[in-house]
Amino acid sequence: MELGIGIGWRPEIAEAVEGLPGVDWVEAVAENLCTDRLPESLVRLRERGVTVVPHGVSLGLGGADHPAPARLADLAACARALSAPLVTEHIAFVRAGGERTASPRLEAGHLLPVPRTWDALDVLCENVRIAQDCLPVPLALENIAALINWPDEDMTEGQFLAELVDRTGVKLLIDVANLHTNHVNRGEDPAKALAELPVEAIAYVHVAGGVEKDGVWHDTHAHPVGPEILDVLAELVSRVSPPGVLLERDDAFPPQAELAGELAAIRDVVRAGTPEAPPTRASSPTADAPRTGARERLALAQTALLSALVAGTPVPYGFDGARLGVQARALAAKRADIVAKVAPELPVILGDGYRPAFLAYARSHPLRDGYRRDALDFVESLLDSEGGEPDTETRRRLTRWWKERSGARPPGRTTRFLRGLVRAA
Numbered sequence: 001m002e003l004g005i006g007i008g009w010r011p012e013i014a015e016a017v018e019g020l021p022g023v024d025w026v027e028a029v030a031e032n033l034c035t036d037r038l039p040e041s042l043v044r045l046r047e048r049g050v051t052v053v054p055h056g057v058s059l060g061l062g063g064a065d066h067p068a069p070a071r072l073a074d075l076a077a078c079a080r081a082l083s084a085p086l087v088t089e090h091i092a093f094v095r096a097g098g099e100r101t102a103s104p105r106l107e108a109g110h111l112l113p114v115p116r117t118w119d120a121l122d123v124l125c126e127n128v129r130i131a132q133d134c135l136p137v138p139l140a141l142e143n144i145a146a147l148i149n150w151p152d153e154d155m156t157e158g159q160f161l162a163e164l165v166d167r168t169g170v171k172l173l174i175d176v177a178n179l180h181t182n183h184v185n186r187g188e189d190p191a192k193a194l195a196e197l198p199v200e201a202i203a204y205v206h207v208a209g210g211v212e213k214d215g216v217w218h219d220t221h222a223h224p225v226g227p228e229i230l231d232v233l234a235e236l237v238s239r240v241s242p243p244g245v246l247l248e249r250d251d252a253f254p255p256q257a258e259l260a261g262e263l264a265a266i267r268d269v270v271r272a273g274t275p276e277a278p279p280t281r282a283s284s285p286t287a288d289a290p291r292t293g294a295r296e297r298l299a300l301a302q303t304a305l306l307s308a309l310v311a312g313t314p315v316p317y318g319f320d321g322a323r324l325g326v327q328a329r330a331l332a333a334k335r336a337d338i339v340a341k342v343a344p345e346l347p348v349i350l351g352d353g354y355r356p357a358f359l360a361y362a363r364s365h366p367l368r369d370g371y372r373r374d375a376l377d378f379v380e381s382l383l384d385s386e387g388g389e390p391d392t393e394t395r396r397r398l399t400r401w402w403k404e405r406s407g408a409r410p411p412g413r414t415t416r417f418l419r420g421l422v423r424a425a
Contacts, residue, residue, distance in 0.1 A: 001085050001086075001243060002243050002244070003025045003051060003053075003204055003243050003244025003246075004244060005022060005023065005024055005244070005245055005263060005266065005267050005270070006023060006024055006025040006026055006027060006051075006204075006244060006245070006247070007020065007023055007026055007027075007247045007248075007249075007259065007263065008027050008028075008055075008246060008247065008248045008250070009026040009041070009042065009045075009052070010029075010249070010250065010253070011032075011039065011041075012253050013249070013253050013256075013259070014039065014041035014042075016253075016255075016256040016259060017041070017045075017259075018041055018044060018045060019256060020256065020259060020260055020263065021260065022263065022267070023263070024050070024051070025050055025053065025244060025246075026045060026050060026051075026052055026053070026246075027053045027054075027055045027088070027246055027248075028042060028052055028053070028054060028055065028082075029055055029056075029057060030054035030055060030056045030057070030074070030075055030078045030087070031056065031057055031058055031074075033054065033081075035074075035077045035078055035080075035081040036081075038081060042082070046082070046083070051084070051085065052082045052084060053082075053085070053087070053088060053204075054075065054078040054079055054082055054087050054088075055087075055088045055089075056071075056075050056087065056088065056089040056090075057089075057090065057094075057111070058071060058094060059071050059072070059075070059089050059090075059094075060092065060095055061089060061090070061091065061092075061124060061127045061128055061131060061141070062091050062092050062093045062114035062120065062123075062127075063093035063094065063095060063096065063127075063302065064093075064096070064100055064123060064295045064298040064299035064302055065095075065098070065100070065295075065299075066126075066127060067127050067130055067131055067134075072130075072134040072135070073134070075089075075135065076134060076135050076136055079135065079136055079137050080136055084137055085138075086137050086138045086139065086140055086171065086203060087135055087137055087138075087139055087140075088139070088140045088141070088142060088173045088203070089131070089139065089140075089141055089142070090111050090141065090142045090144050091124065091141050091143060091144060091161075091164070092111035092112055092113065092114060092144045093108075093112050093114055093302050093306075094108050094109075094110070094111060094112065095107050095108060095306075096108075096302040096303040096305075096306040096307075097303045097306070097307070098299075100296055100299035100300075101300055101303045103307070104366075104368070105368060106303070106306045106311065106366050106368065107310075107367045107368055107370075108306055108309070108310065108331065109331060109334060109335050109338070109367050109371075110330075110331050111144045112144075112302075112306065112309075113146040113148065113150065115150035115153055115298075115301065116153040116154060116157065116159075116160040117150075117152075117153060117154045118154055118294075119290070119291060119294040119297050119298050120294075120298055121160065121163055121164065121167075122288070122289075122290035122291055122294045123290050123294055123295055123298050124164065125164060125167045125168050125288075125290075126290055128141070128164070128168045128170050129168055132168070132170065138171055138203075140170065140171035140172060140173045140203035140204070141164070141170055141171070141172060141173060142172075142173040142174070142175055142178075142206065143157065143161065143172075143174060143179070144175070144178055145175070145177070145178040145181035145182060145185075145219040146182060147185050147216060147323055147326055147327045148185075148319065148320065148323045148324060148327055149186050149319075149320070149323075150318075150319075151317070151318025151319065152318060156188070156192070156193065156196060157179075157188060157193045157196075157197075158192065158193040158194070158196025158197040159196055161196075161197040161198070162196060162197055162198050165197075165198045165201045166198075167288070171202070171203035172197070172198070172201045172202050172203060173202075173203055173205070173206060174197070174202050174205050174206070174242075175205070175206035175207075175208070176190070176205060176206065176207055176229060176233045176236055177206065177207060177208040177209070177210060177229050177232075177248075178206070178219060179193055179194070179232050180210075180217065180232050181210065181217045181219045183217075184212060184215075184216070184217035185323075190232045190235060191235055194235055194239055199236070199239050199240035200240065202240060203243060203244070204242055204243055204244030204245065204246060205233065205236065205242045205244065205245045205246065206246055207229060207233055207245060207247050207248065207266055208221045208225065208229070208248040208249070209221065209222070209223035209225045209226060209229065209249075210223055210226075210229075211223050216326055218330070220251070220252075221248050221249055221250035222249070222250065222251035222252040223252070224254070224258070225247070225262050225265065225266070230265060230266070230269050233245070233266065233269050233270075234269050234272070234273065236273075237270055237272075237273025237275060238273055238274065239275050241273065242270075245266055245270055247259070247262055247263055247266060304316040305319070307366075308324055308328075309324060309327055309328045309331055310328070310332075310362075310367065311366045312363060312364070332359050332362045332363070333359070335362055335367060335371075335374070336354075336355055336358045336359060338371050339358065339371055339374055339375050339378065340354065342371045342372055342374075342375055343372075343375040345401055346379070346401070349394060349397045349401065350390070353390075357378075357382065358378060361377075361378050361381050361382075365377060365378075376402065376405065376406055379398050379401065379402050380402070382395075382398060383395060383398055383402070
């Protein structure tokens with residue numbers, strides 16, 4: 001299906017998106033939509049004939065567990081509500097731990113890279129086939145950006161994606177910004193990845209901005225699309241004419257005119273492309289089961305990595321400790337930003353002290369039960385602290401905030417200790 005040029009729909013820029021000229025389609029984060037009450041802006045876009053594609057972020061198809069039936073049902077319902085031609089997700093894991101590892105369940109709050117190993121590929125393929133069976137429309141999967149390398153990988157990015165397509169017939173959502181991120185952070189050549197992957201399987205392409213700090217590229221989706229990203233897009237369109245190309249922006253939203261300028265630059269690159277005919281691949285999906293113990297081995301490896309990132313446990317063997325530190329700080333900062341959006345009163349009450357206080361809390365309190373519970377737990381930890389911080393007036397305001405959202409009074413140490421035991425069990 002030909003999609004054309006699109007933009008990521010976000011509530012903050014809904015009005016701007018509706019007024020942008022030449023937008024053929026939009027993509028919306030599936031987890032942010034209520035299927036029985038779609039945002040009026042999306043309803044108006046659909047009435048104008050604009051295609052809307054739901055984009056999932058929480059399935060964790062690259063994780064060791066089977067995809068959760070409830071999450072698959074929600075994504076399927078979203079596709080039906082939007083009359084979408086396809087749905088998309090990521091090649092990533094987002095949680096680890098639990099029964100397979102006899103350890104507490106951990107949430108990353110972020111998309112983390114899957115090791116490019118045969119074990120991980122086996123598990124991913126089976127999870128993808130489960131998802132395909134549950135969805136009413138085709139599925140496309142996105143390559144992600146990463147700050148860290150798994151040790152002892154068996155395949156390159158392009159080889160891993162080619163094997164995935166050959167085994168499952170899944171479509172690909174290629175993010176050229178992520179290819180650039182992996183070039184800077186992991187030394188991987190975007191041209192080599194594009195040469196190895198099955199470009200004929202591309203459903204559409206993502207383009208987004210980022211920023212480089214101290215030799216690390218941060219895929220922020222909050223900066224303009226730079227020439228380095230457009231160069232990777234040009235490399236891709238020299239190989240294939242993608243059915244669709246979409247601009248992503250998730251924060252620091254610019255005026256409508258700037259968004260229009262970025263879309264125009266993307267459109268110019270796409271129009272200038274003269275792709276060669278892609279090689280034909282005479283392959284058909286296979287349905288091999290994962291090797292014996294593949295899920296257990298993957299579960300242990302992913303749990304060790306995620307625990308090091310969010311719970312401060314030792315760096316697993318073979319990983320770069322410095323890079324894991326960068327990733328851990330990025331995860332904590334992202335978590336602080338999301339809690340500030342979920343509970344905007346807290347930065348007001350705490351002022352400049354909000355971020356350092358939250359980051360200190362996050363070092364010993366991994367995310368487990370979602371961001372609303374995270375905000376409550378954060379406030380409980382502050383109220384339970386000894387000494388003069390926070391001061392009396394701040395404590396009073398935090399206690400009032402907590403009572404309005406949770407109950408008569410914040411739980412004490414014993415209650416929170418017992419709650420932690422239940423979570424661990």
